[in-house]
Amino acid sequence: MRSFVGLFAFAAAFGAVIAVVYWFVAHEEAAGTALLAVMATGLAFAAAYAVVAERDARLEGDDPNETPQMAAGDDLGVFTTNSPWPVLIALCTLALFTGLLWSPLLGIAGLVGMILCFWRLGAESART
Amino acid sequence: MIEWLTTTDHKKIGIMYVVSTLSFFVIAGVLAALIRAQLAVPGNTLLGPHAYNQVFTLHGTAMIFLVIAPFGIGLANYLVPLQIGAPDVAFPRLNATGLWLFVLGGITVFAGLATYGGAAATGWTAYAPINEFFVGTGAGQDLFFIGLLMTSISTILTSINLLVTVFLFRAPGMTMWRIPIFTWEIVATAVLIIMAFPSLAAAFAMALIERHLGGHFFDAAYGGNPILYQHLFWFFGHPEVYVLILPYFGIVTEIIATFSRKPVFGYVGMVIAAFAIAALSLGVWAHHMFTTGAVSNPFFSAVSFLIAVPTGVKFVNWIGTMWKGSIALQVPMLFAIGFLLNFLIGGITGVMIASPPIDYQAHDSYFIVQHFHYTIGGGSMFALFGALYFWFPKMFGVKLEEGIGRWVFALLFLGFNATFIPMGFMGMEGMARRVYTYPAVGHLPLLNAVASAGALIMTLGVALFFIDVLVSIRRRAPVEDDPWGGYSLEWMTTSPPPEFNFKTLPAIRSRRPAIDSRPGSV
Ligand code: HEM
Ligand SMILES: [Cu+2]
Numbered sequence: 001m002r003s004f005v006g007l008f009a010f011a012a013a014f015g016a017v018i019a020v021v022y023w024f025v026a027h028e029e030a031a032g033t034a035l036l037a038v039m040a041t042g043l044a045f046a047a048a049y050a051v052v053a054e055r056d057a058r059l060e061g062d063d064p065n066e067t068p069q070m071a072a073g074d075d076l077g078v079f080t081t082n083s084p085w086p087v088l089i090a091l092c093t094l095a096l097f098t099g100l101l102w103s104p105l106l107g108i109a110g111l112v113g114m115i116l117c118f119w120r121l122g123a124e125s126a127r128t
Numbered sequence: 129m130i131e132w133l134t135t136t137d138h139k140k141i142g143i144m145y146v147v148s149t150l151s152f153f154v155i156a157g158v159l160a161a162l163i164r165a166q167l168a169v170p171g172n173t174l175l176g177p178h179a180y181n182q183v184f185t186l187h188g189t190a191m192i193f194l195v196i197a198p199f200g201i202g203l204a205n206y207l208v209p210l211q212i213g214a215p216d217v218a219f220p221r222l223n224a225t226g227l228w229l230f231v232l233g234g235i236t237v238f239a240g241l242a243t244y245g246g247a248a249a250t251g252w253t254a255y256a257p258i259n260e261f262f263v264g265t266g267a268g269q270d271l272f273f274i275g276l277l278m279t280s281i282s283t284i285l286t287s288i289n290l291l292v293t294v295f296l297f298r299a300p301g302m303t304m305w306r307i308p309i310f311t312w313e314i315v316a317t318a319v320l321i322i323m324a325f326p327s328l329a330a331a332f333a334m335a336l337i338e339r340h341l342g343g344h345f346f347d348a349a350y351g352g353n354p355i356l357y358q359h360l361f362w363f364f365g366h367p368e369v370y371v372l373i374l375p376y377f378g379i380v381t382e383i384i385a386t387f388s389r390k391p392v393f394g395y396v397g398m399v400i401a402a403f404a405i406a407a408l409s410l411g412v413w414a415h416h417m418f419t420t421g422a423v424s425n426p427f428f429s430a431v432s433f434l435i436a437v438p439t440g441v442k443f444v445n446w447i448g449t450m451w452k453g454s455i456a457l458q459v460p461m462l463f464a465i466g467f468l469l470n471f472l473i474g475g476i477t478g479v480m481i482a483s484p485p486i487d488y489q490a491h492d493s494y495f496i497v498q499h500f501h502y503t504i505g506g507g508s509m510f511a512l513f514g515a516l517y518f519w520f521p522k523m524f525g526v527k528l529e530e531g532i533g534r535w536v537f538a539l540l541f542l543g544f545n546a547t548f549i550p551m552g553f554m555g556m557e558g559m560a561r562r563v564y565t566y567p568a569v570g571h572l573p574l575l576n577a578v579a580s581a582g583a584l585i586m587t588l589g590v591a592l593f594f595i596d597v598l599v600s601i602r603r604r605a606p607v608e609d610d611p612w613g614g615y616s617l618e619w620m621t622t623s624p625p626p627e628f629n630f631k632t633l634p635a636i637r638s639r640r641p642a643i644d645s646r647p648g649s650v
Contacts (some may be wrong), residue, residue, distance in 0.1 A: 007315075008319075015410070029423060032413075035327060035359070036410075039323050039410065063300070066300035081135065083134055083220075086134075086136070087134065087224065090231075093278060094233075125221070
């Protein structure tokens, strides 16, 4: 976790510095400053969120002396091998986007299909 | 069939990425051949102007969005869990969703060819205002935006997935400072993608709103600003070019270390350089806009020069890794060395055009075409072939024929340089990019003829590669789990790896677990 927070905090600081410098050299041009500021804020949020949400996480991968034997029995969760929903969600996304431009019916079908898929996917991941 | 459509196994997904990106590569390659056929002689009429616009647009779009970038992501899908000793990626279903969004998005872009008015014809950048009228009015342009929106969403989802995987699913003892450089480069790439792609998605969504819902973001007649599109596009676009190269830096590092039989020289420096490049690349976007006169040229020029520093660090590290190593010149290593030579030219021309006075001269000329092909083609594409030769045995349990592979390398290296060296000179003689024909003045006819001949040689090289794949698969020579003497974790499991990757996880005590485990090492 420390590495994650460090990486994102560092990147956020970099974004902030660049945004300020950019403002001073190019303040007639707001788009760039806005883009950089949004970027810095987003990164800072990710870092701060990780600090708060994962306060007491402990990862085997962070301990240089940990062995597979010591970690045995730890629960990594279940990994699926197959699921029909991803490919269907992708198809529905395509239907939704093309439908939005040319055919409201197709667009609605895509949206409904997508909601159904997410619902079944949620049910599936609750089971396994 | 159903098995592959519904799989959430990162290895199968990785293989499908490789297969689909190679398919798009073949199509984009045919388009490139068409371009060079049209330009082989001055005043040619093989392709008309509108057909030519579609051809180069689809060629560039496909190579960037559907080949080089997703191949890196797809290879990461396959390798990252293996390299860090994880059973799969963090979110396998999300991963599968990303794959299918990408494949469908790619097909959608090409579907434009079947529409009245043809496919997108605005170049891969789809600048405003041409994305609004003229060439851009057809449904093909809409399909371009929709397809690329889907691939952008896909890329963002997959990056989040890979980041979480690396941060949370490392095997016991696999600390961050022990993960292989390829995985590090993927972390940097993923961060970059998450920063940059939303800007592209916004630009494309705004363009669609202009086209269909009467928006006027980029339309000066209504108080909009076309330069805004360029900002949004290049805020994505320059980081994107590093998305196109960082994974390939990783590939080259792994290959060089393995075939020099030495640890990576300056591992920590390598990682820091990757992040310095990623960070700086977020602050240079308007070096693509020097000639608009609407940006701060000194700022963007200075930051662009800075990028050359961490890139130089990488070169020092690669050479340091080879230095006094016992170098084995097998095919993957040949491609890595080809990468170093070509990418060096790409990097140097990059620094040249990062100087605004030079760029005013070179902008939108064939000099730029030469620059970015030396980085993406001579760089990334060579590393891509190196990766195929290097990890093919891991993925399929079959080694590609070395003898044919050497010919593939020779043809590609010769053909590539013959095609693109002349382009620098064409640019200096004033040939603009994206023109469908040119007059017979100066050296232009000669230079173009050489470039087209080079393209023919490259085409033969690519064809020979696929022949190599067929021959090797038919022959099915038995291969060891670790045919190269690799150092990272993926070489410590079977080839191909079992479901969930490792029967038993080895203990990880250093950056080179596979070397530690070999008899005779301490
Ligand atoms: C030392 C590092 C680099 C510098 C300083 C640099 C600089 C530049 C500059 C100034 C331009 C704009 C030229 C113009 O349109 O007038 C440009 C274009 C371009 N560069 Fe680079 N570059 C570098 C590395 C790279 C790398 C690593 C890649 C890709 C792997 C790349 C890909 C491109 C592409 C695709 C374009 C053309 C975009 C277009 O107009 O379609 N560059 N580069
Ligand atoms: Cu750039």
